[in-house]
Amino acid sequence: MSGLKADTPTDGVEQSLREDAQQPTAIGSYTLAIAKALEASGVDSARIFQVVGIPMDLSNDPMVRLPTTTLTRLYRACVEVTNNPYFGLTVAKFLQLPHLHALGYALAASGTLMDFCRRLERYFRLASQVAKVSLTEVDGKVLLRFEYLVELSGETEDAFSGFVVRTMRLLYKPEFSPLRVELHRPMPREGAEPYEALFRAPVSFSQVDALLVFDKADLLQPLSGSCPELAQASDSIIIGYLARLDKSDVITGVTQKIIEFLPVGDCTRDKVASAMCMSPTTLQLKLSQRGTNFQQLLDDTRKELACSYLRQAARPVTEITFLLGFSDTSNFTRAFKRWTGLSPTDFRQQA
Structure with missing residues (x-):
């Protein structure tokens, strides 16, 4: 195993784990995909996890977190024992939507890939706190940007960017590809061919941020697996977990309470x-x-919930009215026209 020792964690490792506790974290179930990638490479994953000091039985609870520095150590060991500089791309094959808990189910139930990207923008923190995700549109193209807040391993970047594109193909169509890909990590000495084979697009390395560029027309196509009810329910669960994860985030906390009380x-x-x-x-x-206030958050939350509910054909407008805390449908209709320029009925027909 290229010199790796399989002893129990030493005092030094335990000290490192204590120091890691203040670092940004990622959802612990992410390591399930890493374990599967090790096993597929013919390596005993339990042995490697033991060396690094990570338990093998991490649950799928999103509140079970691992410091990103711990994941970096794990990846370093994985690359060493597999002698595979593209190990992160291998992990991308085993990372599945359920590994991201409610975020995974929300992504899977999205109406379009644009909705998929917007959920990544809003809720990526549940999967990992290492990056800020932003979505912009320029000249018919959609730019999904990952601005890294800390240094992280190239394998982490490889795994998640590969997972995003592979999942989009699963939800939309197998031949779907980004227009181009930019990665923060340097190009491996062995070359870029495995990246180009996976993304089927030009790939550049050593960029300031990671960037996936898509054709906007592709991202607006309806997805056959769309389920507005599941997506909306999962969104609410995510907001609850984010409020627990970062108690100092007053906006998430207020949004959670608004959803609860409406x-x-x-x-x-x-x-x-x-x-x-x-x-x-x-x-x-x-x-x-x-930069906001309670009334603005109340309006924004009501608008988002209203659009989600109206996409659920089985929900009558009267039920939606009361779910959003309005006393009658005329008040809801006036508010919805103010938010969108459409009546609830017209919005539902267009959706």
Whole structure:
């Protein structure tokens, strides 16, 4: 095993793990794909995990997290024992949507690949805290950008970018490919051929950010596996986990409480502030520091939920009205026209 020792974790490893505790984290179930990639390479994954000090029985609970520095050590060991500089691309073959818990189910149920990308932009933090994801449109192209907040292993970048493209093909069509790919990592000495074979697009290395560029027309095509009900339910679960994961994120916390209180028709700033154990004035101050306010978050959340509910053909408008905390359908209709320029009925027909 190229010099790797299979002893139990030493005091040095335990110290490293304690130091890692303050680092950005990734969902622990991600390591299930790494274990499968090791086994497919003829390597005893349990032995490697033991060396690095990672338990093999990590659950699929998104609150079970691993520091990214620990994952970097794991990848370093994997590349060494497999002698495979493209090991991250191998992991991409084994990384599956359920490994991302509710985020995976939300992605799978998306109506279009544009919805898929928007969910990555909003909720990527549940999978990993190493990057900020942004989505922009330029001249008929859609740019999905990963701005890395910390240095990370090239294998981590390879695995997730490969997973994104492979999953898009699974949901849309096998021949789908990005227009081009940019990676932050340097190109392996052995060359770029495995990347070009996977992405079927030009690939550049040593870029500031990672970037996947797509044809907008492809991203707007309806997906056969679309399920608005599952997507909306999964989105709500994600928001709840994100509020637990980062208690200092006041916007996520307020959004979670708004979703919780809307159906009972009593969603006020005072009630949300009380549920978050702060005064209304403190809540407003924290929101203003983030460039928003309670009413804006209330409107944004209602709009997003309304669009999601209206895509669910079985939900009558009267039910949606009360789920969003409106007293009658005329008030909901006026608000929805203000948000979208369409009536709920017209929006549902177009959707």
